[in-house]
Structure formats: C-alpha cells, structure tokens
C-alpha cells in the first residue's frame with residue numbers, strides 16, 4: 001500500500017450498507033476502514049432490552065429475498081441465531097371503518113373479504129385488459145395503481161402498504177423507483193395479474209425471492225445481532241468518528257473527521273459513502289456538486305416508533321397476525337402497529353404483549369414530533385380503539401427518527417443517474433446506502449455486495465498486479 005494511504009478504502013457510515021460493503025471488500029483482500037459517527041454501529045438497526053422486553057428502534061424483521069443473506073450469516077456464524085416469523089403471524093390486518101380485516105392472501109379470501117366492496121373486486125377483473133403504460137413515462141404509485149387496479153384497491157391495499165414500507169405518500173412515490181417489480185410485470189406481461197400467473201415458473205427458478213414470497217425472519221437477540229457481528233468481524237471500525245469533509249485529489253481522497261475530543265484525517269484510494277443522502281450531500285459539495293444537489297433532493301419524512309408493553313389480559317384482540325396497517329382514508333393518527341410479541345419469540349415476558357406503533361411519515365409528519373406524553377396518548381388511544389386495549393400499558397418507550405426512510409419519489413431515477421455520472425467522473429467514489437436499490441435490509445445487502453464488487457474492480461485496475469489484492 002502507498003505509505004500515504006491509511007487504507008485502500010474508507011467506508012463512511014457503519015449501518016448495514018456500509019458494514020456489509022466493507023466485509024465484501026475485506027473478504028477479497030481489500031484494506032478497509034469504516035468510520036461511524038455514533039458510539040455504536042448499526043444505524044437504523046438498533047435493539048435494546050428492558051424489563052424482559054426486546055425493543056427494536058428500527059426494523060423488527062427482514063425478508064429473506066436473496067441467497068446473499070444466508071451466505072453472509074454463515075460467514076458471520078450467526079445463522080444459528082436466526083428465528084423465523086411465527087406462522088400464526090400470517091394475518092396482515094388492514095383497518096376499514098375502524099375494524100381490522102385480514103388482507104386476503106388467496107383468490108377465495110379475496111372473494112369473501114369485506115375489506116373491498118364488490119365493485120372494487122369486479123374492477124380487478126378488467127386489469128388484464130388495461131393497456132400498459134408508456135415504457136419511458138414516469139408515473140406515481142397512486143396513478144399506476146388507480147389506472148390498473150382502481151381507486152379502492154389503492155386506498156385499502158397499496159396506500160397502507162406504502163405507509164408500512166416507506167412511511168410514504170403513493171402520490172409522490174415513483175412506481176418505477178419504489179416498486180420496480182410491479183412496473184416490470186406490467187411491461188413484460190401487459191398486466192399485473194397475467195404477470196403473477198405466467199411469471200410463476202420463472203420466479204421459482206430465480207434464487208432471488210420477491211418480497212411477497214420471501215420468508216420473514218429476525219435473530220433471537222434482535223436485528224442488531226447482524227450489525228454487531230459484522231462490526232466484530234471487520235478489521236477496522238472506528239466509532240465516534242464523524243466525517244466532516246471529503247476532498248478528492250492526488251490519486252485518492254482525503255477525509256477529515258471529528259471524534260469525541262480529537263480531529264483526525266484519513267487518506268484512501270477509494271471512498272464508499274454509506275451515510276443517509278442528506279449527509280452525503282454535504283460531504284459531496286466540493287467533490288461532485290451535481291451529486292450533492294441530487295442527494296439533497298431525496299426527502300426523508302420523520303417517523304416515531306412507540307413500544308407499548310401491555311398485560312396480555314389488557315388487550316382483547318387475539319393479536320393473531322403480523323400487525324395492522326392503517327389506510328390514510330381512515331383518518332386515524334397512526335400508520336400502523338406490529339404485534340411484535342406474536343411475530344417472534346422472546347419479545348415480551350410471559351403474560352405480556354409488546355406492540356410497536358409507527359406515527360408520522362409523509363402522511364402526518366407533524367405528529368412525529370409531538371412530545372412524548374402526547375405520542376404515548378395517541379398510541380394508547382388507537383390501541384384501545386382498534387385492538388380493544390382496555391388498560392393502560394405497563395410502560396411506553398418512544399424512539400424518534402427525525403429523518404427515517406428515503407423516499408423514492410418522482411424524479412428519483414434521474415437523481416440516481418446523477419450519482420452514477422459522479423461515480424464515473426470521480427474514480428474511486430462510490431455511493432451505497434438505502435436511497436439506492438431499495439430500503440429493505442435484503443436490498444441494502446444486495447447493494448453492498450454490488451458496490452463491494454465495483455470497488456474491488458476499481459482497486460484491481462488501479463493497483464494492477466503489483467499488489468497482493470486477488
């Protein structure tokens with residue numbers, strides 16, 4: 001290694017994207033240092049334990065969408081820690097007129113469900129005959145779904161689902177960027193229903209699983225098992241090290257970082273930016289001004305997570321499901337709630353239940369920043385009304401994400417195109433975080449793997465055969 005360099009690669013940000021990318025590079029002989037601003041790694045992934053409850057600040061579960069996940073867990077020796085979602089958590093409830101209805105998962109259930117009117121069900125029958133959209137035209141999720149499946153399906157299936165995944169607004173999200181598979185199904189088969197029916201064989205052959213069919217899992221000790229194991233395995237992870245400035249030049253990058261009580265600088269041949277878009281925007285100002293502008297335009301609405309611990313006897317609903325989603329049209333004050341103690345074992349002591357409620361999002365950003373007492377009040381009032389919680393929770397914990405999840409809104413593909421141009425223009429610069437390639441943990445692992453491959457190609461090209469990098 002050139003004596004002027006501290007590492008081949010500096011990865012900025014120690015969330016799942018940065019850590020998994022660093023591991024991919026290190027496994028192939030690259031020398032990596034991960035710089036993480038906070039005292040702990042994990043980013044959005046964070047598990048805590050209190051009074052016998054396991055509380056997830058961010059993701060409660062992941063979907064096993066790619067074989068890369070199993071191979072990563074094997075390499076980290078954490079496969080044994082993995083737990084599958086309880087089969088009894090199969091119901092996904094959607095609220096309509098103040099009552100919970102299981103989302104129909106079969107044709108028979110669809111015919112019988114009161115979640116959709118007969119008119120809405122009949123409307124689905126004409127979907128295969130609706131012309132597909134122009135291939136290059138960008139369309140919002142709302143326009144796409146209304147055009148193909150009708151307004152009621154948008155209101156009572158897609159709108160709550162979008163609230164659950166992105167905490168987003170279907171009128172603002174781009175179908176091609178936020179749900180590329182739906183867009184591809186339409187383009188390939190001319191219809192979502194035909195695509196579901198005729199694409200089944202191809203899907204079975206594909207080792208990648210769609211989010212509808214992928215098994216859901218977590219780890220016995222919570223999602224943070226994953227990022228902790230990654231951080232332990234990596235050679236060099238520097239926490240409490242906030243990168244404040246990046247400059248490109250002299251065959252590499254120079255990074256300035258602020259620690260608890262010191263200032264440090266790092267030099268490397270390549271930089272992977274694995275921080276949220278608004279942070280990356282600030283760091284890119286002097287390196288790639290267009291990329292900085294594109295990154296700054298990616299919105300992240302706030303979400304507040306409320307953990308409510310109840311005596312089992314205090315909640316009349318059987319909690320026999322994954323959780324409940326609330327459509328915007330219902331005019332309620334939550335996006336939804338997970339039945340966390342049903343979903344995985346060991347989330348609550350015997351005789352108790354744990355509910356995890358989400359408030360705010362693009363739909364009601366103002367609610368996310370109410371004070372804790374008001375948030376707790378809203379959450380319990382909704383649990384009382386929807387789940388017949390008839391006594392106050394034993395305890396409530398509130399975790400705020402003032403900028404929670406990146407929105408793949410209209411214009412997102414162009415913004416990502418600008419980042420790709422910057423990667424070409426500035427050799428050794430890479431962007432790898434959840435604003436690109438999907439927000440789910442499986443998507444982040446896939447993007448990390450792709451980025452690690454690109455970084456290794458760059459290093460091999462730069463170093464030629466002169467280095468032991470294989």
Ligand SMILES: Cc1cc2nc3c(=O)[nH]c(=O)nc-3n(C[C@H](O)[C@H](O)[C@H](O)COP(=O)(O)OP(=O)(O)OC[C@H]3O[C@@H](n4cnc5c(N)ncnc54)[C@H](O)[C@@H]3O)c2cc1C
Nearest residue numbers: 013015016017037043044058059060243433434439440441
């Ligand atoms: C409330 C919530 C619920 C979610 N639920 C699910 C779910 O159920 N299933 C699922 O699959 N996904 C879920 N997600 C999405 C998923 O958790 C995230 O998309 C994913 O964890 C993001 O990982 P990341 O590494 O890209 O970014 P982050 O986790 O944001 O990591 C970025 C890291 O960069 C660090 N950083 C920031 N600035 C600097 C700096 N200047 N210098 C150095 N480091 C810096 C941060 O401290 C952080 O550690 C959820 C997200 C949230 C917020």
